Amino acid sequence: MSHPNYDREVDLLVAGAGAGGMAAALVAALEGLDVLLSEKSQQVGGTASTSAGTLWIPGNHQSRDAGYDDSAAKADIYMRALAGNGGDAALREAYLSTGPEAIDYLMARTDVQFIPCGKHPDYQSQIPGAAVSGRAIVPRIFDGRLLGKDFARVRPPIPEFMVFGGMMVGKDDIPRLLGRFRSLANFAYSARLLLRYMADRLRFSRGTRVVMGNALVARLYFSLRKANVPIAFGTSVKELIRGPDGVTGAVLEVEGGRAIAVRARKGVVLATGGYARNPAFRAAFMPKPVPERSLAAAGNTGDGIVLGRDAGARIAPGEHGTGAFWTPVSTLRRKDGSRGPFPHLSLDRAKPGLIAVNKAGRRFVDEGASYHDFVEAMFEENRTTPSIPAYLICEADFVRRYGLGAIHPGTTNLKPFAExxxxxxxxxLEALARRIGVDPAALRATVARHNGFAATGVDLDFGKGARELSRFNGDPAHTPNPCLAPIVKGPFCAVEVWPAEIASSTGLSTDADARVLGADGRPIPGLYACGNDMASIMAGTYPGPGTTLGPAIVFAYRAAMRAAGKAISAPRPGDGHQGLDAAQQPGGNDHALL
Known part of the structure; x- marks a missing residue:
């Protein structure tokens, strides 16, 4: 579409109010641009709102100030070793060199605040340059009451990430809540959380003490309101407007089907969440058989990728491994009768006394590996032996002690979950094997071999407990290996797990400033992409916690700066680049709708 009569003019139009889109809109507004943020749903956050909210930012100053020794230069060694000759080295260098700067900018000028995770190992600790501490940061807890009635605009986490029907708890809260009767301090802490939640429910549909990805989303939204950035809810970008000089705007469809032409003087940023809910793209980019389960927001139907493709953008699935970042999920029936996937990220698989087996009754993976690597092993094994679904096997006592998927630690009555x-x-074990369709003798032999490893503390088959990540997620009180314990006492338990993506990795090719590239490898003027609409820089690898949110924020920052005429140089990581002076504070109170 070209030369329309515009209904509205702005400097920058951003499509999608997930983490990447909100960050791009926020930075652009702080840099003086007139910004319009379009969101086709009625809530902000997208998939980020249900995530752990971790960002992988090597060399971040928050961790360094806390005493953790790390640098972008070390991470560059790690990423190069991980990716080999894959991916775009220039984009990885831009990411590593700009990451700390982008976080400092947000910390100085917005309410998007982060704290260091401390120890949180990279997922491939055996590779040179890997770190045990210092690279992961998380958003500070946010008080949703600051948003007033607009707190309802923040997409909630999945129900299983909340207790008492609406109270969020973080990883650090769990031991105190479970040990509430073990000390006065734990009891007082738990009582404060419960009383706060009870007070919240008098005014809100859920608790307002938000953590993890929900805190990141709420903080971005709160900052956008303070910066007076208008958000057009229920509005989708249907078509890009192109002229001789590139993309000059877009046609938006608002509620009721009305079309509005918006001129974007500085460009359009595509941040619609990726292709996860688009069946055609799933079939094109994902392994076969195409996984049916997804943790992505329902609205992530590939809108941005379609818009980019129609504008001549390059999409390169061959550069992005299996097309997505993965986690094993179990499927549960909720009280309303619906079924939902629960991600087995880190709380159960690495614990001592659990194994994963395929339909042949054999182990096929280090159960304590990262969620992405676990599913990659499922795909690989499934080529020769049915391994989708796989089964997590343990004692019932294991579930009571550590939990299993959606079953919280401390649960003593497992009958409702079985029913x-x-x-x-x-x-x-023989009866369990028959119930899951596995040869009883094979499962018995697998468990016996595993129990032998538990006795010595050394897993000779898959090395469970040998890497930093699995030990970190294991039980430090258990010896000699925090990830190995025998499976001997019935009743025994199994849960079926399937692959599901937490984010798509195939997207639009971009340069280091998130400018979308055409088929000729040149930037399409006026068109940017970030978040999952942008092809991942990780070349099919998963280096550590926050592999998707880190790049989403960093390249949103670079895109906004480029649009504002303040392009950032991309020196090699570790060359002393100090970032921008970021002292100005945002102001204002409200946002407006289109």
Whole structure:
């Protein structure tokens, strides 16, 4: 479409109010641009709102100030070793060199605040340049009451990430809540959380003490309101407007089907969340058989990728491994009758006394590996032996102690979960094997071999407990290996797990400033992409916690700066680049709708 009569003019139009889109809109507004943020749903946050909210930012100053020794230069060694000759080295260098600067900018000028995770190992600790501490940061807890009635605009986490029907708890809260009767301090802490939640429910549909990805989304939204950035809810970008000089705007469809032409003097940023809910793209980019389950927001239907493709953008699935970043999920039936996936990220698989087996009754992976690597092993094994779904096997006592998927630690009555079909319980391993369709003799042999490893503390087959990540997620009180314990006492338990993506990795090719590249490798003037609409820089690898949100924020920052005429140089990581002076504070109170 070209030379329309515009209904509205802005400097920058951003499509999608997920983490990347909100960050791009926020930075652009702080740099003086007139910004319009379009969101086709009625809530902000997208998939980020249900995530752990971690960002992988090597060399970040928050961790360095806390005493953790790390640098972008070390991470560059790690990423190069991980990716080999894959991916775009220039984009990785831009990411590493700009990451700390982008975070400092947000910390200085917005309410988007982060704290260091401390110890949080990279996922491939055996590779040179890997770090155990210092690279992961998380958003500070946010008080949703600051948003007033607009707190309802923040997409909530999945129900299973909340307790008492609406109270969020973070990883650090869990031991105190479980040990609430073990000390006065724990009891007082737990009581404060519960009282706060009870007070919240008098005014809100859920608790307002938000953590993890929900805190990141709420902080971005709160900052956008303070910066007076208008957000057009229920509005989608249907078509890009192109002229001789590139993309000059877009046609938006608002509620009721009305079309509005918006001129974007500085460009359009595509940040619609990726292709996860687009069946055609799933079939094109994902492994076969195409996984049916997804943790992505329902609105992530590939709108940005379609818009970019129609504008002549380059999409390169061959550069992005299996097309997505993965986690094993179990499927549970909720109280309303719906079924939902629960991600087995880090709380159960690495614990001692659990194994994963395929349909042949054999182990096929280090159960304590990262969620992405676990599913990659499922795909690989499934080529020769049915391994989708796989089964997590443990004792019922394991579930009571550590939890299993959506079953919280400390749960003593497993019968409701068995009756609903979420788990399978059986008095013997042979009976369990028959119930999950596995050869009983094979499962018995697998468990016996595993129990031998538990006795010595050394897993000779897959090395469970040998890497920093699995030990970090194991039980430090258990010896000699925090990830290995025998499976001997019935009743025994199994839960079925399937692959599901937490984010798509195939997207629009861009340069280091997130400018979308055409088929000829040149930037399409006026068109940017970030978040999952942008092809991942990780070349099919998953280096550590926050692999998707880190690049989403950093390249949103670079895109906004480029649009504002303040392009950032991209020196090699570790060359002393100090970033920008970021002292100005945002102001204002409200946002407006289109």
């Amino acid at each position: 609903s079909g979420y788990i399978i319980l059986a008095p013997t």
